[in-house]
Each structure stands twice: as structure tokens, then as C-alpha cells.
Amino acid sequence: MKRYYFKTHVVLIMTSACLLFLQSCKPKTAQSAAGGDASKSYVAPGKYDEFYNIVSGGFNGQVAVYGIPSGRLFRIIPVFSQAAESGYGFSEETKPMLNTSHGFVPWDDQHHIALSQTKGEHDGRWAFANGNNTPRLARIDLTTFRTSEILEIPNSAGNHASPFITENSEYIVAATRFSVPLDDQNGDVPINTYKQNFKGSISFVSVNPTSGEMNIAFQIRTPGVNFDLSRAGKGKSHGWFFFSCYNSEKANTLLEVNASQKDKDFVMAVNWKKAEEYLKAGKAKKQSVKYAHNVYDENTHTATSTIKTEVMVLDPADCPEMLYLIPCPKSPHGTDVDPTGEYIVASGKLAASIPVFSFTKLQKAIADKAFDGEYDGIPVIKYEAALHGEVAKPGLGPLHTEFDGKGNAYTSMFVSSEVVKWSISDLKVLDRVPTYYSIGHLSIPGGPTAKPHGKYLIAYNKITKDRYLPTGPELTQSAQLYDISGEKMKLILDFPTTGEPHYAEAIPASLLMNKQRKIYKIEENTHPYVAKGEGQSRVERKGNQVHVWMTAIRSHLTPDNIEGIKVGDEVYFHVTNLEQDWDVPHGFALKGANTAEILIMPGETQTLKWVADKPGIVPFYCTDFCSALHQEMQGYLRVSPAGSNVPLLFSTGTNKPAVTGTDTTKK
């Protein structure tokens, strides 16, 4: 009774509270529900976002595409991981994309994104992505949002400091997180001979200005440190690249303790124009290696994987004035270059301050030989000689810095879970906002370019305890959107993400939305097994291999009745989508297939390989809801025992019951 009384009271109070709530905030917008100023992130139904946000997927190995400011997820692009959803890495055409010198590697850990640039600004052509585990670089075509190319990186392990890009997309870089014995050395050495046997590598990968194709132009052999992150110089510092290095102690065990012994590690400054000169002058040595280069052809709709066997290597000992080390406090993580190219911000993740180096002072220090000795033969610049100044006590655990183009820098603070805005000129902290929780990277549209768009900042958080409805032991990672148009940063949206985002870039929608590919022209399809019309569909046997030239169009598959398949046959379903209409993919799946479906874009051909495992009838169907008669889009395949003499038959619409009987089974 008492309880009842209490409940009534609670309900009454709650109701009146709700009433108050409703009255005071009338149906304005979705505003106060999110707590932040949600109206600023609200994109009405049918309206477009201002920016594409190209976001790394971390341990899902893929890249995600969101809209900003809405936070809506548009697409997950399969890159380094097989995607059962589309058949990427399962279809015969896409399997070669995941080939490496280790064979087929269907997963990776995707950390950073670099969008192609021209004159220091986004040009909207390609997105580059790194594979952290089995060192790889990928190129995504921003007209199709599909992976066009994957390049493996030799002499490397843990491709973390990658794929940062120069201002005209001359190069993207790949610097190794783990130093390792080189690929042409005997790697069967005691691990505690690290100091003698382990080396670092930085790869400069050229980007063909027309096709975008990647090629390892040269590698630079470096001391056996760990490379963490990187940025290209721009404007006045164009021609230079900056890499953060940790573990200058060269520890090979318990790095948690042993890689934090020295007060300072380094930022490595690479004069890559100088490196190009040395390469031209024949200073590079050819090294024998093995790495895969996988390219997807949009006409054959097929990837080819080529194993390459050589790389050109520059040794700093033969190349003076190519590398310099700038001391940097405590295991620097992000090293970021401001829009003018003058300032290099290095965030020592365990440091109590953020050092900001000046490119002009660095050049002067080099000219004056203001060195503080050498590290493995590489000149170490005097810290003070290159230093513009330090941001004192910015927060705890500084990681990464982005820029708004108005002279401000924004640094993520992992330990104190906040974004700190500070002024580049006087290094004063201007504002700070909490993140929920444990921010890693952050992104401002155009933030790494010479002309940032500013306006928004997106924080990518690692921990979301108590932020969303809980989902068992594993919780989503999150992004938080801040309005940075004013003096104070304002949280306006909090949205869950897919995978584990690390770095991301955002690019104005106007640069991409009008050049999206809608279909593949069927007449341009040069796939060896294309059927450019239903008349070309057929089934052919070559020994125990059976090739099915199949077509898909609303709302049938041709052929849809196939007989004469025998147990043990390898059947290749080459499915061509005959549609020439945007947003009408067809899917193809077959009962018991040990792979995945394939999803075929209009005008494209994709192949599902399947081995007939037992006699019987095997249904197949279209998996992508394509039309009102999608559910009718299906067929049957008959499997007979291995020695059977059932003839190979295929048809659509003609294999009808015999007129006289109901039993159509042939003997």
C-alpha cells in the first residue's frame, strides 16, 4: 500500500516534470535531447551534409564514410578485410587484392587516412589508408568509394606512420612502427641482438598524378627506433617530412618501461627533395625483397596481384644532409604541421608540455650546425635551436593536433579526456572541452591541409562507458562533434562509430558528390567471362571446372535452371549485372557456398567459386532487394553423383514439366 502510494507520487512528479520540460522547450528541434546544441548538427530528411568524413576503421580493417554534421553513416568501404556483405575478398576478382608476400591476408588494422592534395588543398581524387599489421597501403577511388589498389611495404612491420601525404600528392609515406631485421637478412637472430640487427625503414611511395597508382620510389634505412606518426611539410617546408620516433633506447622488451628511459626521443626531419637528388645521382642501392602490388581494373572488374622483388634503398651514411633529428620530450606521438608549414607540433604523449618547432629555426640550426652530437650518425639538432616554444601544461597525455586555419591549434588529450585549443603564435591555451571519454585522434575538415575549412572538430573517443545504452562487455567507440566557429568550442553531437576509428579526414561534399560514378558501362566491360546480354549466357565444362556465364536483370537470373553438375565439380558463377541504372546492384548467393554472397554493381561481372559437395538440388537467388519481384529472382542447380551422365543443361523459362506427367526427374 505504502509502495503504491509512493509510486503514484513518483508518477505524478515525473509527469509534471515532463510537462514542465515540454512546456519550456516546445517542439523546437531535436535540440535538448542530446544535451548539446543538436540543431547545429541536424540535417533534415532529404538534405545533404556539408562534409564527407572519411574515417579509419581500426581493427575492422575497413574505412567508413560519415556525413558531417549529422554523423550519419553512409558506407563501410572494404579495404583490408574480407567483407561478406559485398563478397570483397571472397569473389575471384577481389581475392588478389588481399594477396601479400605471406599469401592471402584477409584482415588488417587500419589506422590513418590521407586524402589526395593539389597545392596543399584537397583535390577529391583518392583516399589513402594504411594497413598496420601486415604493412600495406591502400588507395580508395573517391568516385566509386571502392579500393583500387593495395601495395605491401617490404622491410617493415607495423605500418603505423603512414599514409601521410605531400602537398601535391607526390608521395605518401610508410614508416615502420617495429624495427626489424631487413627482409634480405637472416632474421633468425636472438631478439636481444636488437641493437645490432634491427633496422627502421621509411618508404616514400610515389603516386602517379593521373592514375593514382602507387610505387615505392625509394626507402630510407634508419636507426632501429619505432616510428609513430608523420606529416609532410607544406608551403615553405614543402620538400621535408617529419616523423615522430620513440624507443630511441632501442629496447626489445617491456617497452612500457624501457622505451621511456630517455627524457627525449626525436622528431626525424627528412629532406625528401635531397633524397630524390641522391636517388637520381645513383646513391641508392638495390635490395632484393618480396612484396605484393595489387591493382583493381575497372574494365575487367578484376584485381591482379604482382609480386615485386626489388626496392631502392638510401643509406643516410651515403647521403649527408638528408636526415636530422630534433629532440622531443618523451615518446612523441602525433607530429603535425600547421597550415603555413612553419610550425611542427610534436605531442609527447607522456610529456608535460607540447613543443612547437619552427621550420625557419630548424633551417637556421642546420645552416649554423647547431648540433648536439649525433645519434647513429644522424645529426641531432639542439632542442632550443629548433624550438618556437612550448605549450606549458596543456593537459594530460597530448596526442594529436589539428588546425583551423585561423592561427589556432587543437590538441587531443587522452589522459585528461579533453580537447585543448591553443594559439600557435603565443602558445597560450585558449579553451578546453571535455570528451567522453579518452580521446585519441581528432579531425577538422581540411585540418591537415594548407587551407583548413574549420567550422567543426570531430573527436574520436576510445571509451564510451555510460554514454549509450550498454551492449554487454564491448561498447561502441564514439565520435563527438564540436562547433569551433566561435571562440569557445561547443559540443553539438555525440554519435557511435563502426570499428575503432583512429585518424580521419573530412572533405567538403561539393568536392565529391557531383563526380560519383553511378554505373559501369556494360560495353566497357572486358571481363573474360562477361555476358553482355542474356543471349551470351551459357555453361561450359572444362574437365571438372564448370563456368557459368550468368546474367542478372530485374527480375531473373539467366540461366536459372542448371543440370549436369557433378559432385567434385568446381563451379564458377560469373554473374554480370545487366542493369544500367544507378543503385540497382544484384546479389548472388548459393546454398551451402563456403564463401559469401557476391554483390554485383550495374554493368559489372563478379565470380563466386563453389565446389559441388553432394548430389541434390542447390537453390540460388538474388540477395539485394532489387525490385517488386526480387523474391522471384531465383534458380536451381542440380548436382548428380561424380560418375553420372546427366547432360549439361541450362535454361531460363523453358525447362517446363513434361505435358504427360508430373515427374520431371530424368533417369
Next chain:
Amino acid sequence: MKKILGSILLLSSIFFFSCNDAAKESGTTTTETETINPGGQSSVKDDESAKDVVKIAVGSADHSTLVAALKQADLVNSLSNAGPFTVFAPTNAAFDKVPKETLDNLMKDENKAQLQDILQYHVYVGSLKTEMMEDGQTFNQVNGGNITITKKDGKVMVNNSATVIASIPASNGIIHVIDGVLLPPANK
């Protein structure tokens, strides 16, 4: 019951006020974020997980001075983060060795930066068991200053002034209870 009713009333008033703020469209970031989460990571409700360094300190009767200082220095949320942290945690008795006047001064708002400096000197980012420490080893603490470990006959000392008297593993690191307060080197 009164308590529950009270909190409901409080909740509704928060709702009410936050609406007003939104309606004004000029609410400051702090008010808004406070509405979203008043407590930060330390206020996450979770009685099932192992305790983090903050929760362990809060639960220790011997560390009430330290906990009060951490709160005053706004370090509670940071230390509830993933870390990992090694916290050298002076006992109340250790703090008692510091002149009361000095301690009282440090707890004043205007001296917060100094208090933060001292407390951050007690924290290392990384989880260090004593067996990982070597005699003469230095560790760079969160405030930027170094501590030096001495290890003799199984006894671990920090800066030759405070002895590790117990070590308690935490979900986000480890606490080494020490019998002295560490003072950051002045010439940092």
C-alpha cells in the same frame, strides 16, 4: 524515500534549467556538458569491474588526505581513465609529516597549479610493478619531473625519501603505498 523524491525533484529541475539554457541559445559549453555528464569518467556506475586507482584510494581509510587532494586538483577523472597509471600514494600519516600550514595552503584554489604539480609528480603513465623497477632507475612522472628508484634488500624507495610499504594492483594500473610525500625537483 524522501531521498528518492528529492533526487527526482532535482532531476526535473535540471531538465527545466537545461531547457531554459537551450532556449536562450547562449548556454555556455560548461553548463551544457555538465548537463550531459556532470561527473566525467569517475562517475561511471560500475560495481562489477575491478576497482581503478581512484576507487581503491577512495576505499582506503589511510588515503583520505590524498583523495581530498586529488579532488581539489581535478585529477579524479583523469585517473579514472584507461591509464595505465602507477600511483605512488602517500598515506595520511605521510601527509601528516608535511607542515599543516603548507598542506592547507596547497588546498587553496589559488594554489591549485602547485597542488597539481605535486600530485602529478606521484603518477607515472605505465603500470610498474616493483619487480620491474631496477636500482637507480629513473621514471619521468606526469608533471615532467623524474623520480629515482632505489632498491636494496627487497626494499623499494622513491627519491631516497619514501618507502613503498604496499602495492595494490588496480584495474587501470597499480598503487604503491608510500610513507612520504614526494616533492618535485624545484629546477624543472
